[in-house]
Amino acid sequence: MKIANWSNYPIVDSQISSYTDSGKLPFSEAFITRGNGRCYGDSSLNNQIASMLSYNKALEFDIQNGVFTCQAGMTLDRVLEIIVPNGWFLPVTPGTKFISVGGAVASNVHGKNHHYDGCFNDHVVSLDLLTASGEIVTCSSEENVELFETTSGGMGLTGMILQVTFRLKKIESSFIDQRSIKAKNLDELVDLFRENENATYSVSWIDCLQTGKSKGRGLILLGEHARIDQLNTKQGKNPLKLHQASKVTFPLNAPPNSTNKITVKAFNTAYYGKQLSKEQHSIIHYDPFFYPLDAILKWNRIYGKKGFLQYQFVIPFGQSNEGMQRVLDKIREYGHASPLVVLKLFGKQDDFISFPMEGFTLALDFPIRRGLFEFLDALDKMILDLGGRHYLTKDARMAKETFFKGYPNAEEFVRRIKKYNPNYLFSSLQSERLGLTQKTQE
Amino acid sequence: MKSALILGASSDIANACSELLARQGYHLTLAARREGALRTLKSDLEIRFKVSVSTQVFDALDFDSHRSFYQGLSNSPDVVICAFGILGNQEQAEKDWEQCKEILDANFTGAVSILNIVANDMASKGSGTIIGISSVAGERGRMSNYVYGSAKAGFTTYLSGLRNRLHKKGVNVLTVKPGFVQTKMTENLPLPKPLTAQPEQVAKAILKAAKKGKSEIYILGIWRWIMLIIRNIPEFIFKKLSL
Numbered sequence: 030m031k032i033a034n035w036s037n038y039p040i041v042d043s044q045i046s047s048y049t050d051s052g053k054l055p056f057s058e059a060f061i062t063r064g065n066g067r068c069y070g071d072s073s074l075n076n077q078i079a080s081m082l083s084y085n086k087a088l089e090f091d092i093q094n095g096v097f098t099c100q101a102g103m104t105l106d107r108v109l110e111i112i113v114p115n116g117w118f119l120p121v122t123p124g125t126k127f128i129s130v131g132g133a134v135a136s137n138v139h140g141k142n143h144h145y146d147g148c149f150n151d152h153v154v155s156l157d158l159l160t161a162s163g164e165i166v167t168c169s170s171e172e173n174v175e176l177f178e179t180t181s182g183g184m185g186l187t188g189m190i191l192q193v194t195f196r197l198k199k200i201e202s203s204f205i206d207q208r209s210i211k212a213k214n215l216d217e218l219v220d221l222f223r224e225n226e227n228a229t230y231s232v233s234w235i236d237c238l239q240t241g242k243s244k245g246r247g248l249i250l251l252g253e254h255a256r257i258d259q260l261n262t263k264q265g266k267n268p269l270k271l272h273q274a275s276k277v278t279f280p281l282n283a284p285p286n287s288t289n290k291i292t293v294k295a296f297n298t299a300y301y302g303k304q305l306s307k308e309q310h311s312i313i314h315y316d317p318f319f320y321p322l323d324a325i326l327k328w329n330r331i332y333g334k335k336g337f338l339q340y341q342f343v344i345p346f347g348q349s350n351e352g353m354q355r356v357l358d359k360i361r362e363y364g365h366a367s368p369l370v371v372l373k374l375f376g377k378q379d380d381f382i383s384f385p386m387e388g389f390t391l392a393l394d395f396p397i398r399r400g401l402f403e404f405l406d407a408l409d410k411m412i413l414d415l416g417g418r419h420y421l422t423k424d425a426r427m428a429k430e431t432f433f434k435g436y437p438n439a440e441e442f443v444r445r446i447k448k449y450n451p452n453y454l455f456s457s458l459q460s461e462r463l464g465l466t467q468k469t470q471e
Numbered sequence: 472m473k474s475a476l477i478l479g480a481s482s483d484i485a486n487a488c489s490e491l492l493a494r495q496g497y498h499l500t501l502a503a504r505r506e507g508a509l510r511t512l513k514s515d516l517e518i519r520f521k522v523s524v525s526t527q528v529f530d531a532l533d534f535d536s537h538r539s540f541y542q543g544l545s546n547s548p549d550v551v552i553c554a555f556g557i558l559g560n561q562e563q564a565e566k567d568w569e570q571c572k573e574i575l576d577a578n579f580t581g582a583v584s585i586l587n588i589v590a591n592d593m594a595s596k597g598s599g600t601i602i603g604i605s606s607v608a609g610e611r612g613r614m615s616n617y618v619y620g621s622a623k624a625g626f627t628t629y630l631s632g633l634r635n636r637l638h639k640k641g642v643n644v645l646t647v648k649p650g651f652v653q654t655k656m657t658e659n660l661p662l663p664k665p666l667t668a669q670p671e672q673v674a675k676a677i678l679k680a681a682k683k684g685k686s687e688i689y690i691l692g693i694w695r696w697i698m699l700i701i702r703n704i705p706e707f708i709f710k711k712l713s714l
């Protein structure tokens with residue numbers, strides 16, 4: 030069956046087997062575990078795939094202490110459906126609720142609160158892993174520590190994550206106290222991040238097509254979980270309101286070039302121009318705050334049939350302002366950027382192999398067109414020179430060297446994969462491309 | 472509180488029915504072969520719907536155990552969904568009697584054995600609903616799955632007879648012929664979208680039909696027409712087709 034992940038690139042022909050509750054490995058030769066395919070590229074693709082989506086049951090919920098256990102295929106929207114009405118929230122959430130808990134662990138995802146709460150796995154109590162030998166091993170920061178560390182952000186290369194226990198965050202309401210502040214340019218934006226380091230959630234959107242003084246103009250969004258007394262009467266009637274199912278689906282076959290320079294520019298101006306005052310304050314539901322893109326199902330179709338690439342990197346502080354400026358200049362020069370450029374601050378994180386490190390991270394989309402891959406190769410070099418690195422879960426094309434230069438523990442990662450996954454039973458197109466595993470058979 | 476017994480509770484269709492029934496406030500008893508699977512289904516429903524769920528190990532092939540199984544239930548159910556069954560492997564079934572017999576027993580004999588007991592109980596109470604998940608495969612034998620198909624044909628006929636008998640007793644019998652359904656069993660099959668239903672859709676249609684006291688449903692209306700055509704192809708042509 031033909032299958033692709035969120036960016037529609039690459040598309041592969043694959044044999045898919047649903048993991049049920051057999052406790053057995055679904056294939057005896059190279060395969061990769063797949064959650065909901067919300068990684069953008071080829072991290073969960075290969076010719077053989079074990080799908081976790083049917084393995085999605087809730088196993089335990091300690092409502093008093095906010096500890097939740099579920100099978101790894103449960104998606105975050107379903108977790109929210111269970112925990113929010115009981116006054117709990119996800120400790121960390123990415124920009125979409127349509128990912129599986131296993132995917133959250135395997136990519137060790139971050140959210141708008143990274144500077145404050147770290148990554149998803151900082152809240153994981155323990156997990157069960159089906160390993161290459163067919164054994165189920167429980168691991169945590171206290172038990173089988175090395176295996177836990179390597180599985181965290183390990184992109185499915187140590188085994189199949191079967192179930193996860195994690196801690197939740199207590200909330201009074203499911204609404205967010207949001208402030209949005211306009212920034213004239215990149216310097217101002219960065220200052221705003223620094224000034225608001227105490228905000229639980231922060232993220233910004235920047236317009237990378239502007240030149241001159243408004244280069245890097247944008248909006249920063251700050252958020253706190255709203256208290257009951259901050260809600261208006263209508264919100265107060267249902268303070269732990271859940272998200273609604275999305276009703277809008279992006280139509281098939283977007284017009285070609287629907288993301289060309291002009292539309293991007295129009296989009297950015299509309300977004301920035303919509304907010305008239307310098308600062309706005311509002312109490313909004315968690316759904317538009319955390320998951321604005323989830324409102325339109327299949328929005329990835331905006332890029333048409335050829336698909337797109339998402340590009341996310343982090344640059345350490347110190348270099349950030351100037352380095353980011355140069356990167357943005359380069360992107361502007363190239364001219365075919367996305368309407369979505371997200372900039373955010375990472376706090377300290379020195380995990381074994383996870384993506385975040387203290388600094389600024391930037392994420393944007395590029396529709397696939399001739400010359401893009403060469404352009405990104407050049408961009409990779411700039412980012413590596415600034416001491417930065419790239420997020421594996423967004424990647425579909427980076428060169429092996431880029432990974433090895435960006436991640437200081439890359440060599441040790443390879444050694445540990447060899448230890449826990451000696452025959453490369455768990456292997457993705459990405460891990461083969463990056464030399465983390467080797468193709469063993471055709 | 473109304474109660475429902477789900478036989479073969481771990482199938483995707485059965486599970487979708489359990490969710491809907493839990494939402495509607497039914498007390499559920501889940502029955503399936505494997506205890507581990509039952510434990511998981513129970514915890515999931517209890518956590519998600521804040522209901523209490525009973526479980527009972529049930530082996531469709533162990534006919535002798537069926538009476539004590541049913542008598543052991545904490546209450547006599549108002550609704551029974553008979554959702555167990557296996558697809559089996561047609562080619563192996565042609566060569567191996569054990570395989571063949573298992574397909575027949577899991578889809579037909581086992582169902583008859585347990586539903587006889589359920590039917591007598593409901594007849595004496597003078598109320599209840601029996602829902603049997605049969606298959607469009609039972610409408611005409613095709614070379615690719617006629618062992619399974621003939622077992623389902625038997626099941627469909629059994630259900631229609633049961634309906635005839637129990638109608639006068641205030642018990643409704645609903646036969647469900649789902650057609651293609653997107654489940655973990657069919658994930659790797661390139662099923663044609665317009666002909667394929669989601670388990671949630673199937674569950675909704677089943678419970679709606681049961682509420683209305685219907686006798687027989689296809690989930691997607693188009694299957695009624697497809698099967699009408701398939702049933703009406705003359706045998707001298709049909710036998711030459713590779714279906």
Ligand SMILES: Cc1cc2nc3c(=O)[nH]c(=O)nc-3n(C[C@H](O)[C@H](O)[C@H](O)COP(=O)(O)OP(=O)(O)OC[C@H]3O[C@@H](n4cnc5c(N)ncnc54)[C@H](O)[C@@H]3O)c2cc1C
Pocket residue numbers: 034035061062063064065066067068069072073081101102122123124125127128129130131132133135136137138139140141183184185186188189190191322422423457
């Ligand atoms: C709109 C959008 C916004 C996003 N925003 C963010 C963000 O803010 N922060 C962030 O960190 N990420 C973000 N992401 C990326 C996304 O969170 C990750 O790619 C996540 O890992 C996807 O999970 P999935 O369940 O879809 O898994 P997949 O995409 O199917 O797989 C991702 C990786 O996890 C592995 N995996 C999945 N399940 C298991 C398992 N059970 N056992 C072992 N390995 C497994 C796969 O092998 C693969 O390597 C975003 C993605 C989208 C589409």
